[in-house]
Amino acid sequence: MPIDLYYVPGSSPCRAVRLVAAAVGVELNLKLTDLMAKEHLKPEFIKMNPQHTLPTLDDNGFYLWESRAICTYLIDKYSQDDSLYPKDPKQRAIINQRLYFDLDCLYNSFADYLYPQMFGGAPADPEKLKKCYESLDTLEKFLEGRSYVAADHMTVADLALVTSVSNFTIIDFDLTPYKNTLAWLDKIKAEAPNYEGTNGEGLKAFEALKKQLMK
Numbered sequence: 001m002p003i004d005l006y007y008v009p010g011s012s013p014c015r016a017v018r019l020v021a022a023a024v025g026v027e028l029n030l031k032l033t034d035l036m037a038k039e040h041l042k043p044e045f046i047k048m049n050p051q052h053t054l055p056t057l058d059d060n061g062f063y064l065w066e067s068r069a070i071c072t073y074l075i076d077k078y079s080q081d082d083s084l085y086p087k088d089p090k091q092r093a094i095i096n097q098r099l100y101f102d103l104d105c106l107y108n109s110f111a112d113y114l115y116p117q118m119f120g121g122a123p124a125d126p127e128k129l130k131k132c133y134e135s136l137d138t139l140e141k142f143l144e145g146r147s148y149v150a151a152d153h154m155t156v157a158d159l160a161l162v163t164s165v166s167n168f169t170i171i172d173f174d175l176t177p178y179k180n181t182l183a184w185l186d187k188i189k190a191e192a193p194n195y196e197g198t199n200g201e202g203l204k205a206f207e208a209l210k211k212q213l214m215k
Contacts, residue, residue, distance in 0.1 A: 010206030012163035013067030098157035143180035
């Protein structure tokens with residue numbers, strides 16, 4: 001039976017889930033959710049997800065939200081091997097740390113900087129922009145002397161982080177000092193299955209929304 005994913009195309013957490021699903025060969029039944037029409041606040045949606053957030057997964061009656069939880073669940077249940085999310089406790093701990101770094105630092109700093117401008121018409125805040133640079137400084141150190149963020153091969157941490165890092169390419173942000181990060185970004189773009197059909201297309205949708213809201 002199909003696995004339903006309630007999503008919006010531009011959301012980087014939604015893009016991360018789609019990247020992981022492509023990597024493990026899971027076909028998702030994409031359920032476009034109109035936030036402006038408050039479809040996520042309908043009783044039937046809140047019954048699935050009381051936090052009414054996206055993405056939300058419905059795997060034949062098993063409901064799950066928070067993109068990184070969804071990503072690791074899809075790998076644990078459907079992947080043919082554990083290369084994307086190794087079962088070795090130390091390897092998995094490093095991957096988890098990178099996922100939490102994305103949630104708490106990298107993605108959070110980007111959202112905290114841009115979303116008030118996009119959705120509230122607020123002016124750009126230099127202090128919030130500084131937090132973005134600090135997060136990218138840390139990622140640059142993670143990638144010192146290595147090709148992937150958490151292991152010697154691509155893992156779920158790369159697939160989650162690439163959606164957050166690619167967000168910076170559609171705003172007025174200079175990534176050129178981040179040589180390790182840019183090399184890694186190109187590598188994941190080339191290696192992640194269906195990158196253009198998932199993160200690439202979603203990023204275009206996000207950029208279009210940003211331009212529309214920030215005219």
